[in-house]
Amino acid sequence: MSSSTKKIPEVNQDKEHILDGIRCFALDMDGTIYLGEKWLDGAKEFLAQIEASGRSYIFLTNNSSRNAEAYVEKLHRMGWEIGPEKIITSGQAAIFYLKKHFAGKKVFLLGNPLLQAEFLQAGIVLEEQSPEVVVVAFDTSLDYQKMCKVCDFVRAGLPYMATHPDYNCPTETGFIPDAGAIQAFIHASAFRYPDRVIGKPNRDIIDYLAERVGVEKADIAMVGDRLYTDIAAGRNNGLKSVLVLSGEATLADAAESDVMPHLIFSSVREMIPFL
Numbered sequence: 001m002s003s004s005t006k007k008i009p010e011v012n013q014d015k016e017h018i019l020d021g022i023r024c025f026a027l028d029m030d031g032t033i034y035l036g037e038k039w040l041d042g043a044k045e046f047l048a049q050i051e052a053s054g055r056s057y058i059f060l061t062n063n064s065s066r067n068a069e070a071y072v073e074k075l076h077r078m079g080w081e082i083g084p085e086k087i088i089t090s091g092q093a094a095i096f097y098l099k100k101h102f103a104g105k106k107v108f109l110l111g112n113p114l115l116q117a118e119f120l121q122a123g124i125v126l127e128e129q130s131p132e133v134v135v136v137a138f139d140t141s142l143d144y145q146k147m148c149k150v151c152d153f154v155r156a157g158l159p160y161m162a163t164h165p166d167y168n169c170p171t172e173t174g175f176i177p178d179a180g181a182i183q184a185f186i187h188a189s190a191f192r193y194p195d196r197v198i199g200k201p202n203r204d205i206i207d208y209l210a211e212r213v214g215v216e217k218a219d220i221a222m223v224g225d226r227l228y229t230d231i232a233a234g235r236n237n238g239l240k241s242v243l244v245l246s247g248e249a250t251l252a253d254a255a256e257s258d259v260m261p262h263l264i265f266s267s268v269r270e271m272i273p274f275l
Contacts, residue, residue: 031247042269
């Protein structure tokens with residue numbers, strides 16, 4: 001169907017009462033709830049209204065540059081008190097996948113110290129010299145030596161997975177290269193893309209989400225600002241998908257996209273009357 005004949009949802013409306021049937025809101029963070037250390041307008045009120053309505057929320061982020069505790073600390077600095085049980089990262093989902101499919105295998109992790117600590121705490125064996133599996137994350141401590149090493153392992157044919165596909169990460173001052181950009185670098189040298197990408201929009205992180213929250217997928221709404229990760233994650237895996245226009249995607253992007261959200265709101269603030 002061409003973009004000119006696509007019917008996109010009316011912005012800031014829920015005429016079919018889709019949100020009435022939602023029991024759990026899976027919320028992206030960067031570009032949806034905050035940018036950097038700054039709350040997006042109405043985000044705190046939105047979270048409070050979810051709880052007041054007797055429903056739950058959980059933060060679901062592809063950003064694997066931090067572990068759950070780091071997100072808890074960040075939100076605490078921003079004046080919001082939650083525990084680590086309210087956070088799901090693509091790093092955690094990768095750990096879940098490794099334990100299921102590569103139990104006991106030695107892992108080369110291209111990730112920063114926070115993620116390395118989370119892997120070690122979960123019992124994953126990290127190995128720098130002779131690994132059996134490669135995991136590429138959003139490594140904000142990346143350097144050239146690390147890139148040479150990971151390219152060698154990927155080029156050698158080791159099983160190769162990535163935490164998430166995002167090319168850029170939104171910040172208060174613009175975009176910075178994310179894990180997808182690192183994977184593109186590896187491909188340019190080693191001529192391989194990951195065998196498996198765990199994070200949104202793929203099934204593995206959504207399976208992990210549903211298991212963690214104990215809610216049927218049809219009763220979960222994925223709320224986020226990216227069509228190719230957040231909205232596709234909902235559409236591809238049986239969740240309801242809600243696009244907010246407070247981050248990466250614009251209404252024009254939605255009109256051109258092959259992935260159509262169930263609902264579109266200017267920001268989470270405009271969702272409050274429908275909760």
